[in-house]
Amino acid sequence: MLLLDSKTKKKLLNRLVSIVGEEHVTQQETDRVLNAHDCWPLSEAKIRAGEMLPLADIIVFPASSEEISQILIVANELEVPVIPIGGGAGTCGGTLAIYGGIQLDLKRMVKIFEIDHESMTVKAEAGVIGIDLEEEVNRHGYTMGHTPTSLRASNVGGFIATRSGGSLSSLYGKIEDLTLGLQVVLPDGSVVECKSVPRHSVGPDLRQLFIGSEGVLGIITEATLRLFLIPEERRFRSFSFPDVHSGLEAIRNIFRIEITPSIVRLYDPEDAAMAFSMHFEFEEGHCMLLLGFDGDVAQNDIDESKSVKICNDCGGTDHGEGPSKRWWDHRYDMYYPSRLTTSGFAIGDTIDIVATYDKLENVYHAMKEAMEVHDVIVMSHFSHMYQNGGSIYMIFFSSQPDAETAWSTYKKVWDDGVAACLREGGTMSHQHGVGLTRSTYTEDELGSSFHVLKQIKEVLDPKGIMNPGKLGLGVRK
Numbered sequence: 239m240l241l242l243d244s245k246t247k248k249k250l251l252n253r254l255v256s257i258v259g260e261e262h263v264t265q266q267e268t269d270r271v272l273n274a275h276d277c278w279p280l281s282e283a284k285i286r287a288g289e290m291l292p293l294a295d296i297i298v299f300p301a302s303s304e305e306i307s308q309i310l311i312v313a314n315e316l317e318v319p320v321i322p323i324g325g326g327a328g329t330c331g332g333t334l335a336i337y338g339g340i341q342l343d344l345k346r347m348v349k350i351f352e353i354d355h356e357s358m359t360v361k362a363e364a365g366v367i368g369i370d371l372e373e374e375v376n377r378h379g380y381t382m383g384h385t386p387t388s389l390r391a392s393n394v395g396g397f398i399a400t401r402s403g404g405s406l407s408s409l410y411g412k413i414e415d416l417t418l419g420l421q422v423v424l425p426d427g428s429v430v431e432c433k434s435v436p437r438h439s440v441g442p443d444l445r446q447l448f449i450g451s452e453g454v455l456g457i458i459t460e461a462t463l464r465l466f467l468i469p470e471e472r473r474f475r476s477f478s479f480p481d482v483h484s485g486l487e488a489i490r491n492i493f494r495i496e497i498t499p500s501i502v503r504l505y506d507p508e509d510a511a512m513a514f515s516m517h518f519e520f521e522e523g524h525c526m527l528l529l530g531f532d533g534d535v536a537q538n539d540i541d542e543s544k545s546v547k548i549c550n551d552c553g554g555t556d557h558g559e560g561p562s563k564r565w566w567d568h569r570y571d572m573y574y575p576s577r578l579t580t581s582g583f584a585i586g587d588t589i590d591i592v593a594t595y596d597k598l599e600n601v602y603h604a605m606k607e608a609m610e611v612h613d614v615i616v617m618s619h620f621s622h623m624y625q626n627g628g629s630i631y632m633i634f635f636s637s638q639p640d641a642e643t644a645w646s647t648y649k650k651v652w653d654d655g656v657a658a659c660l661r662e663g664g665t666m667s668h669q670h671g672v673g674l675t676r677s678t679y680t681e682d683e684l685g686s687s688f689h690v691l692k693q694i695k696e697v698l699d700p701k702g703i704m705n706p707g708k709l710g711l712g713v714r715k
């Protein structure tokens with residue numbers, strides 16, 4: 239699908255070449271086909287089934303904010319869509335060029351500028367892959383505390399653009415808690431700096447406008463992130479529970495007395511059976527709670543013993559460190575190779591939602607019921623927990639006889655799952671973002687605040703060049 243007429247395309251190509259050099263621009267079909275999907279399971283399933291998804295016209299690889307600024311000035315002048323690409327591991331189709339245009343890939347922007355030992359921060363360019371940054375700061379005795387399972391595939395800009403959350407986030411925080419400074423290139427090419435400070439009271443925090451903006455408001459080019467000392471030890475503990483309710487009660491009571499484990503994950507009976515029954519003995523139909531504690535030995539002794547008492551009081555059965563440690567050691571295994579690399583019309587995805595404790599269990603049951611109506615297997619874990627609530631990872635999959643049934647079943651599961659979530663007072667995305675998958679639900683989700691987002695978009699990007707069709711914004715006829 240070519241959006242650009244050949245004259246505009248030629249003009250664009252010449253201008254891009256003059257900005258970044260010939261070797262950093264491509265319009266090769268193989269490159270464009272590779273970029274026609276991210277880790278959105280539907281884009282992968284469709285490609286496996288032989289369906290071609292929309293292609294960008296051109297892919298460009300800038301090396302600096304200045305080059306990005308010039309590219310956006312040209313794109314604005316010619317009114318060409320620009321779609322930022324980070325690591326390309328997003329799960330919502332955020333990097334797909336659904337209206338053609340330029341895919342702007344940040345993989346050349348990989349400088350790690352400096353570690354500030356005094357302030358415990360590190361500044362890096364947006365294209366630095368998570369694991370490279372983590373290993374670099376590890377060499378100096380620090381950790382970023384941000385460890386999404388996509389750490390080896392996603393980069394700093396992608397983490398920030400999707401408002402991502404790592405698996406140790408109960409203790410260290412999510413990316414919005416960890417980002418102290420930002421540089422962003424706006425759609426008109428101007429470069430905006432949000433100073434690195436622990437907090438401020440100079441009006442609203444504009445960093446938060448760009449954290450989670452999924453490329454629709456500009457391009458994140460640099461960030462200053464918090465650092466933590468590598469903990470003396472990470473300790474693991476696991477408990478099974480007869481049902482979701484008692485497992486959630488244990489979690490709620492742990493947070494209530496202000497213990498903040500680094501790992502808190504509750505697997506429902508289906509997910510617990512899938513993840514642990516081959517390796518550990520526990521009663522069929524039971525849930526599994528994984529806990530992890532980061533800190534010094536003395537502090538971990540206190541936090542662990544208080545948590546153990548709470549788990550026992552809530553009807554838990556102690557399984558020692560086994561399941562929790564196994565999950566940590568093998569947390570990347572299931573993705574490589576992807577379980578969905580089967581032939582045929584297998585569909586699957588994860589709807590990650592969030593709610594406060596008073597609604598969380600109702601959201602879980604309502605979504606499960608609404609999704610299972612479509613004959614898909616649903617299994618879930620509560621994966622990122624807080625003092626006031628937590629997230630649920632609702633995973634579904636099934637095998638379908640043909641493409642048409644597969645894609646329509648996929649859509650119905652999403653429509654009905656999200657509708658049930660919203661009806662019960664949940665929020666439709668905890669950490670994966672909106673992208674294309676959730677774009678049509680964004681207005682319902684945000685309700686009265688949607689028009690604020692829309693107006694911000696119109697002011698910052700009047701020609702609608704930035705990542706059109708994502709986050710419920712800029713959908714073209």
Ligand SMILES: Cc1cc2nc3c(=O)[nH]c(=O)nc-3n(C[C@H](O)[C@H](O)[C@H](O)COP(=O)(O)OP(=O)(O)OC[C@H]3O[C@@H](n4cnc5c(N)ncnc54)[C@H](O)[C@@H]3O)c2cc1C
Pocket residue numbers: 276277321322323324325326327328329331332333344364385386387388391392393394395396397398399400401402403404405451452453454456457458459573669670671673705708
């Ligand atoms: C195996 C696997 C495990 C995952 N585990 C987690 C997890 O534990 N926690 C979690 O939160 N997510 C997880 N994800 C989802 C995803 O990887 C994250 O949301 C991640 O932050 C996306 O980063 P990326 O660099 O891959 O972004 P991309 O996929 O490249 O882009 C995602 C979106 O951000 C925009 N974007 C990218 N870079 C920029 C930039 N510099 N400026 C402006 N916009 C930009 C893109 O246009 C797109 O809309 C996982 C994904 C996979 C495949």
